[in-house]
Amino acid sequence: xxxxxxxxxxxxxxxxxxxxxxxxxxxxxxxxxxxxxxxxxxxxxxxxxxxxxxxxxxxxxxxxxxxxxxxxxxxxxxxxxxxxxxxxxxxxxxxxxxxxxxxxxxxxxxxxxxxxxxxxxxxxxxxxxxxxxxxxxxxxxxxxxxxxxxxxxxxxxxxxxxxxxxxxxxxxxxxxxxxxxxxxxxxxxxxxxxxxxxxxxxxxxxxxxxxxxxxxxxxxxxxxxxxxxxxxxxxxxxxxxxxxxxxxxxxxxxxxxxxxxxxxxxxxxxxxxxxxxxxxxxxxxxxxxxxxxxxxxxx
Numbered sequence: 392x393x394x395x396x397x398x399x400x401x402x403x404x405x406x407x408x409x410x411x412x413x414x415x416x417x418x419x420x421x422x423x424x425x426x427x428x429x430x431x432x433x434x435x436x437x438x439x440x441x442x443x444x445x446x447x448x449x450x451x452x453x454x455x456x457x458x459x460x461x462x463x464x465x466x467x468x469x470x471x472x473x474x475x476x477x478x479x480x481x482x483x484x485x486x487x488x489x490x491x492x493x494x495x496x497x498x499x500x501x502x503x504x505x506x507x508x509x510x511x512x513x514x515x516x517x518x519x520x521x522x523x524x525x526x527x528x529x530x531x532x533x534x535x536x537x538x539x540x541x542x543x544x545x546x547x548x549x550x551x552x553x554x555x556x557x558x559x560x561x562x563x564x565x566x567x568x569x570x571x572x573x574x575x576x577x578x579x580x581x582x583x584x585x586x587x588x589x590x591x592x593x594x595x596x597x598x599x600x601x602x603x604x605x606x607x608x609x610x611x612x613x614x615x616x617x618x619x620x621x622x623x624x625x626x627x628x629x630x631x632x633x634x635x636x637x638x639x640x641x642x643x644x645x646x647x648x649x650x651x652x653x654x655x656x657x658x659x660x661x662x663x664x665x666x667x668x669x670x671x672x673x674x675x676x677x678x679x680x681x682x683x684x685x686x687x688x689x690x
Contacts, residue, residue: 392429392430393429393430393431393432393470394429394430394431394432395431395432395434396431396432396433396434396435397434398413398489399412399413399414399415399416399435399487399489400413402416402433402435402487403416403418405431406418406423406485407423408422408423411537411538412537412545412549414488414489414491414492415486415487415488415489415492415533415537415549415553416486416487416488416537417484417485417486417487417530417533417534417537418484418485418487419484419530419534420442420481420482420483420484420485421480421481421482421483423481429472430449430470430471430472431470431471431472432467432468432469432470433465433467433469433471433487434467434489435466435467435487435488435489435490436464436465436466436467436487436488436489436490436508437464437465437466437485437486437487438462438464438485438486438556438557438560439462439463439464439465439483439484439485439486440460440461440462440483440484440485440518440523440526440527440530441457441458441459441460441461441462441463441482441483442459442460442482442483442484442523442527443459443479443480443481443482443483444457444458444459444476444479445475445476445479445480445481445482446473446474446475446476446479446481447473447474447476448471448472448473449471449472449473450463450465450469450470450471450512451469451470451471451511451512452470453511453512453513454512455512455515457515458517459482459523460517460518460519460520460522460523461515461516461517461518462515462516462517462518462526462560462563463512463515463516464507464508464510464560465508466508466509467490484526484527484530486530486533486553486556488553492549492550492553493550496550497550497554498550498553498554501554501558504557504558504561505557505560505561506617506621507560507561507564507617507618509615509616509617510615510617510618511613511614511615511618513613513614514614514615514618516560516563516564516567517567518563522559522563522566525559526556526559526560526563529552529555529556529559530556532552532555533549533552533553533556536548536549536552537549564621565625568621568622568625568626569625575622575625575626576626578612578622578626579623579626579627581611581612582608582612582623582631582634583638585608585611586603586608586634586635586638587638589603590603590638590639590642590661592660596662597659597660597661597662598659598662600662601662601663601664602635602639602661602662602663602672603635603638603639603662604635605619605620605631605632605635608631608635609631616631619631620632636672636676637676639661639672640673640676640677642661643657643661643669643673643681644684646660646661647681647684647685648684648685648688648689654666654669654670654681654682657669657681658670669681
């Protein structure tokens, strides 16, 4: 049974905190009266900074390993539960805001940058000490604004504070990509090998699953499609989808030109159910139909 939090007042009652704003709350977990809680959908966007290990956390059906300085995010529909360790006091911060806060605002316009809300549990952000202090200051700044007397600038200032905190999350995730560059380089090498094997002659994967997709590739590394895509873009400067497309086109040209296979057979080998779907895909990538391309390179 999943408990659903419908609004900010209910959220604040859950953590035994006062309400300052109808769409936003910031909770200092050290001040909250936490106890064992069953699987819960908070029904809003949440950013959580765990500043100590104080229990077993399960998010979206997966047990989460964390340490002091770990940041994870949730969005409406994500389910979290926790078994608290009675010997340890909770320590950390939690920002929660309803999706309505972003509608027709600068924060909403920039929200596409914050795709880490779709990352998996294993993609959590680990902060350096200086980054941890920056994040804590962001939480404190938003909380101070919420507690200040309400005026015509309150909504704007709160959204600015949230935007700043989310932008720091984005910056620190990019830093994490850089510090894991050796691992990322190996991931790219394995990504290419996986695609080569997927598209190899005799492979049954295209016939069973169709052309390779980002979600399938990311699952081979136990990463979310969004996190995987961000690593690829950070390393190569192109999206994972573009990388896959280029691989498919390169294989298609090999089969068409070097091996002289007919278009329908090439389409089948690459996982396209219909030759016209393959032709459209090929034309979008090269500007020519498969037959026109083949004629253009023939001596």
